[in-house]
Amino acid sequence: MKVADADFALDRREQTVTSAVRDYWARVRGGELGALPSIFSLASLVILFTALRPETFLSERNIANLFVQAMSVTILALGLVFVLLLGEIDLSAGVTSGVCAAVMAKLMTEAGQPWYVTVPAALLTGLVIGTCIGLLVAVVRIPSFVVTLALFLGLQGVTLRLIGEGGTVPVRDEVIVALANDNMPIWLGWTLAVLCTAWFAASQLLRWRRQRRRGLARRPLGLVLAQIAVVGAALLGLTFLMGLDRAPSPAIVLNGVPWGVPLVGVLVITATFVLNRTVYGRHVYAVGGNAEAARRAGIHVTAIRMSVFMIASTLAAVAGMVDASRLNSVTPDAGAGNVLLYAVGAAVIGGTSLFGGKGRARDAVLGGLVVTVIINGLGLLGSPAYMQMLITGGVLLLAASIDALARRRQAATGR
Amino acid sequence: MAKARQWEPLDEMSVTPVLDLRGVDKSFGPVQVLHGAALSAYAGEVTALVGDNGAGKSTLIKCLGGMLPMDGGEYLFEGRPVRVGSPREAAALGIEIVHQDLALCENLDVVQNMFLGRERRSGMVLDEAAMEEMAARTLTGLSVRTIKSVRQPISSLSGGQRQSVAIARAMLWDSKVVVLDEPTSALGVAQSRQVLEVVRRLADRGRAVVLVSHNMNDVFAVADRICVMFLGRTVAQVRASDVTHAQVVELITSGRSGDGVEAGRPVPVHGRGTGPGGGAGRG
Numbered sequence: 001m002k003v004a005d006a007d008f009a010l011d012r013r014e015q016t017v018t019s020a021v022r023d024y025w026a027r028v029r030g031g032e033l034g035a036l037p038s039i040f041s042l043a044s045l046v047i048l049f050t051a052l053r054p055e056t057f058l059s060e061r062n063i064a065n066l067f068v069q070a071m072s073v074t075i076l077a078l079g080l081v082f083v084l085l086l087g088e089i090d091l092s093a094g095v096t097s098g099v100c101a102a103v104m105a106k107l108m109t110e111a112g113q114p115w116y117v118t119v120p121a122a123l124l125t126g127l128v129i130g131t132c133i134g135l136l137v138a139v140v141r142i143p144s145f146v147v148t149l150a151l152f153l154g155l156q157g158v159t160l161r162l163i164g165e166g167g168t169v170p171v172r173d174e175v176i177v178a179l180a181n182d183n184m185p186i187w188l189g190w191t192l193a194v195l196c197t198a199w200f201a202a203s204q205l206l207r208w209r210r211q212r213r214r215g216l217a218r219r220p221l222g223l224v225l226a227q228i229a230v231v232g233a234a235l236l237g238l239t240f241l242m243g244l245d246r247a248p249s250p251a252i253v254l255n256g257v258p259w260g261v262p263l264v265g266v267l268v269i270t271a272t273f274v275l276n277r278t279v280y281g282r283h284v285y286a287v288g289g290n291a292e293a294a295r296r297a298g299i300h301v302t303a304i305r306m307s308v309f310m311i312a313s314t315l316a317a318v319a320g321m322v323d324a325s326r327l328n329s330v331t332p333d334a335g336a337g338n339v340l341l342y343a344v345g346a347a348v349i350g351g352t353s354l355f356g357g358k359g360r361a362r363d364a365v366l367g368g369l370v371v372t373v374i375i376n377g378l379g380l381l382g383s384p385a386y387m388q389m390l391i392t393g394g395v396l397l398l399a400a401s402i403d404a405l406a407r408r409r410q411a412a413t414g415r
Numbered sequence: 416m417a418k419a420r421q422w423e424p425l426d427e428m429s430v431t432p433v434l435d436l437r438g439v440d441k442s443f444g445p446v447q448v449l450h451g452a453a454l455s456a457y458a459g460e461v462t463a464l465v466g467d468n469g470a471g472k473s474t475l476i477k478c479l480g481g482m483l484p485m486d487g488g489e490y491l492f493e494g495r496p497v498r499v500g501s502p503r504e505a506a507a508l509g510i511e512i513v514h515q516d517l518a519l520c521e522n523l524d525v526v527q528n529m530f531l532g533r534e535r536r537s538g539m540v541l542d543e544a545a546m547e548e549m550a551a552r553t554l555t556g557l558s559v560r561t562i563k564s565v566r567q568p569i570s571s572l573s574g575g576q577r578q579s580v581a582i583a584r585a586m587l588w589d590s591k592v593v594v595l596d597e598p599t600s601a602l603g604v605a606q607s608r609q610v611l612e613v614v615r616r617l618a619d620r621g622r623a624v625v626l627v628s629h630n631m632n633d634v635f636a637v638a639d640r641i642c643v644m645f646l647g648r649t650v651a652q653v654r655a656s657d658v659t660h661a662q663v664v665e666l667i668t669s670g671r672s673g674d675g676v677e678a679g680r681p682v683p684v685h686g687r688g689t690g691p692g693g694g695a696g697r698g
Contacts, residue, residue, distance in 0.1 A: 210544065211544070214544050214548065216543075216544055216547050216548070217547065217564055217565060217566040277540040277541055278539065278540060278541065279534045279536060279541060282523075282527060282531075282534055282541060283532075285520070285522060285523060285527075286520045286523060286527075286531055286532075288522065289520035289521055289522035289523055290518070290519065290520040290521065290522075292518065293517075293518035293519055293520050293531070294520065294531070294532070296502070296514070296518045297518070297531040297532030297533075298503065298506075298532040298533070299531070299532050357520070357521075357522035358522055410570065
């Protein structure tokens with residue numbers, strides 16, 4: 001059947017870049033901010049810190065350092081995006097990462113197990129914790145805030161028991177240590193970057209062509225090309241930057257993309273795929289948007305609710321191991337303190353709503369970078385710990401306020 | 416007015432209703448809400464279910480949709496007795512209910528909402544193209560003209576547009592009966608008309624439509640039949656052309672159409688207290 005001319009004008013009209021930009025601006029004014037706040041704050045923070053510490057902040061060494069620092073907070077935030085999409089919260093994600101790292105470290109040092117035993121064990125620990133949270137929240141129906149607050153305390157006890165008061169378990173396994181401390185060979189970095197760019201460009205262009213052939217809603221070609229250009233430039237540019245020698249002394253050469261970066265990349269791409277392209281992801285958004293509507297549509301709301309906590313805790317285990325790799329050890333307070341605050345902050349700054357139903361996997365990356373730039377920059381400025389806490393807390397509040405105000409604006413403009 | 420009956424019983428009997436509820440009883444604890452209520456819906460026709468607040472319309476709809484178990488009575492679907500114990504079973508028979516609160520996810524777009532819970536897949540991934548095409552075709556078939564894009568989020572649609580999407584969703588599936596609970600109650604004049612047109616088209620495409628409504632203008636605008644409930648009883652099931660506005664209002668408010676037209680009063684087609692004045696004893 002041919003669609004009549006009056007209907008769905010936007011789907012049929014070939015949108016120009018100008019009209020698409022105008023639509024986008026109208027959406028932003030209507031409170032649909034998307035990635036705008038995070039990109040804006042990232043840019044201004046980079047400019048600010050570059051101005052204050054011109055010789056250190058944008059040095060090759062610090063940029064690589066930034067990415068290594070950002071890895072664990074990004075992975076943790078990625079898991080939290082799933083939980084936040086349902087309008088729930090996991091306050092125990094940080095300490096879960098600590099427990100899992102402790103399990104991994106103990107198995108290595110005391111049982112002498114190799115990484116391919118300890119890593120699955122840590123992941124399983126995370127999965128079990130997530131299942132417990134999920135059962136208590138989705139089946140018993142205790143508010144997630146309370147369940148995970150209790151676990152926040154309880155799991156710190158578990159880590160303390162595992163590692164012992166004042167103790168530190170060193171992490172020496174080569175594979176684990178390499179994650180945050182070793183770099184890919186230059187050629188591999190470039191190959192990966194080029195392959196990723198090509199794959200992204202091909203998938204976007206093929207999708208656009210398919211949509212045009214079938215007369216479906218699509219973005220203007222100019223915008224698709226611009227997006228490909230930006231993503232490609234970012235990937236290739238970063239590979240170039242990390243390819244530069246950043247060794248502190250001229251005697252050695254230290255360059256290449258840290259191994260953890262492709263790990264984060266794989267996780268983020270997988271999460272994006274799951275959320276955008278699978279039935280499961282669609283149901284997560286549906287339950288977050290209107291749980292009652294989802295239930296009536298035949299969606300297994302309890303199972304979806306449980307699953308997001310399982311995903312979050314399992315990803316927390318990954319974050320814990322990455323952090324253990326970066327620090328070469330696990331301490332009793334691993335994952336405690338402000339680790340969770342940073343991760344929640346990252347997700348919210350990235351654009352994930354605390355009210356549920358809105359958020360993307362890429363929010364974790366953008367928000368994770370913003371949070372890390374703050375921590376890293378303040379560290380370079382030599383500001384005392386209390387300032388770092390004050391500023392990070394303030395940024396989280398600011399992001400949450402933007403989220404709340406944007407939501408009100410959306411309600412007011414009927415978007 | 417219509418002293419003489421204008422409908423032929425034989426004519427009625429020759430067509431089997433798609434949906435036929437008879438003598439439905441329902442109690443909540445000591446309170447009996449339905450006393451032998453009845454409702455028939457025919458393919459290609461809009462049956463309006465009217466009644467005052469507390470008359471039992473919603474309870475009857477919930478029994479129909481499997482959300483509440485019936486205490487007693489017959490449930491015939493296409494002439495066969497069936498048991499509908501859950502909303503899922505009702506949906507499996509081909510009964511779609513569009514609830515008053517629509518049950519749409521505001522953060523999802525039109526296509527995503529229409530396929531919610533029944534997404535099309537190709538392999539592992541969602542088949543967005545097929546879903547978008549089907550959604551656009553269905554909306555076009557119902558002449559829903561005001562939606563700019565099927566990829567708009569529901570939150571950006573007006574009340575009438577949302578109602579249209581909810582109706583179109585019921586239409587997407589191979590449904591035989593579509594029940595609409597107060598579809599125009601929250602809408603303005605223009606939007607109501609738009610939705611009523613969609614309702615009419617739904618019936619024209621062969622569905623049996625049950626329209627729950629308070630608004631007599633809406634009822635007479637689209638309904639082929641009217642089923643009047645009063646205090647848990649079905650007091651009349653008549654053709655809309657056989658009754659006047661005033662008579663229906665009287666039936667709603669007092670359970671009978673007064674001032675001496677008792678004899679010529681439209682007779683319930685089905686229902687326990689058949690015959691003139693059957694349900695009118697109360698009042």
